[in-house]
Amino acid sequence: MRPLPEAAELxxxxxxxxxxxxxxxxxxxxxxxxxxxxxxxxxxxxIERLRALLERKALTRxxxxxxxxxxxxxxxxxxxxxxxxxxxxxxAMVNALPEVAHNYRREHAFNMWFVLACETPAAIxxxxxxxxxxxxxxxxxxxKEREYFVELKLDAG
Amino acid sequence: MPDEIDRRLILATQAGLPLVPRPYDALAERLDIxxxxxxxxxxxxxxxxxxxxxxxxxxxxxxxxxxxxxTVWDVADDVVDTLGEQVGALACVSHCYRRPRHLPDxxxxxxxxxxxxxxAEAEAGIAAIxxxxxxxxRAHEALYSSRILKKTxxxxxx
Numbered sequence: 320m321r322p323l324p325e326a327a328e329l330x331x332x333x334x335x336x337x338x339x340x341x342x343x344x345x346x347x348x349x350x351x352x353x354x355x356x357x358x359x360x361x362x363x364x365x366i367e368r369l370r371a372l373l374e375r376k377a378l379t380r381x382x383x384x385x386x387x388x389x390x391x392x393x394x395x396x397x398x399x400x401x402x403x404x405x406x407x408x409x410x411a412m413v414n415a416l417p418e419v420a421h422n423y424r425r426e427h428a429f430n431m432w433f434v435l436a437c438e439t440p441a442a443i444x445x446x447x448x449x450x451x452x453x454x455x456x457x458x459x460x461x462x463k464e465r466e467y468f469v470e471l472k473l474d475a476g
Numbered sequence: 477m478p479d480e481i482d483r484r485l486i487l488a489t490q491a492g493l494p495l496v497p498r499p500y501d502a503l504a505e506r507l508d509i510x511x512x513x514x515x516x517x518x519x520x521x522x523x524x525x526x527x528x529x530x531x532x533x534x535x536x537x538x539x540x541x542x543x544x545x546x547t548v549w550d551v552a553d554d555v556v557d558t559l560g561e562q563v564g565a566l567a568c569v570s571h572c573y574r575r576p577r578h579l580p581d582x583x584x585x586x587x588x589x590x591x592x593x594x595x596a597e598a599e600a601g602i603a604a605i606x607x608x609x610x611x612x613x614r615a616h617e618a619l620y621s622s623r624i625l626k627k628t629x630x631x632x633x634x
Binding site for chain 1: 478486489490491492493495496497498499500501511515518519521524525526527528529530531532533534535538539546557560561563564565569570571572573574575576578581582587617619620621622623624625626627
């Protein structure tokens with residue numbers, strides 16, 4: 320289990336690149352060159368900086384962001400109230416499922432929050448049943464009923 | 477719905493775009509289709525919403541956003557959609573959804589993610605949401621993340 324990571328050292332060029340690349344990457348033959356021209360950077364520098372940012376995990380990924388719902392699949396947020404003395408054991412059980420895309424500890428009686436990503440809604444129900452059987456705990460499912468806004472645009476400074 | 481070639485294109489790009497000068501040509505070669513078709517299919521999936529956007533996904537901790545709160549609010553059902561749109565429009569909110577309550581344990585139906593580089597910055601965001609909701613909100617809480625237990629993102633089976 321990973322504690323929260325420290326902030327990475329990013330220079331002004333890294334920050335400008337991250338801010339410029341949060342959406343709208345061009346669909347042209349040489350898109351890295353096009354991005355570089357807008358920022359005053361050579362194409363090779365754009366590529367090398369992106370590679371380095373991914374390696375240092377300042378970026379978790381770079382590319383198309385797919386919406387699984389539009390592919391017939393489903394994402395469901397779910398939570399558990401885990402007794403403190405069982406927390407690590409239950410985290411290992413939950414993380415073992417490939418359907419669990421992320422899992423966070425949060426400071427609350429509902430102390431474990433994870434996202435199930437499945438290619439079919441039936442697979443979500445099966446994953447929930449599997450977690451309940453393995454842990455003996457109730458899974459509280461929070462399927463999204465309506466989306467008001469999603470845009471992870473953070474200001475890299 | 478995406479066809480078989482779209483599915484192969486998704487599998488080839490879900491971990492990321494090739495970091496080469498002509499990334500769409502590289503994908504075309506891998507999938508044995510024309511570069512023009514790669515770009516056209518990506519454009520079509522963007523237009524239909526299958527692709528939300530093409531770009532970088534920052535690790536918010538690495539950018540210095542260490543105070544990440546899932547804020548949850550109990551908002552009257554008849555106004556939650558109107559107010560949810562307004563909360564989602566706030567600059568400090570990255571994701572905003574309506575989700576089911578689980579009474580009596582969980583009375584909250586509006587979820588908004590708030591990110592701050594300091595606790596004060598996150599709390600200012602929470603105060604901004606509270607100001608939008610006003611007396612239509614009966615109760616709220618902020619659940620700060622304290623540990624990443626897993627983060628792999630979506631992976632379609634090969």
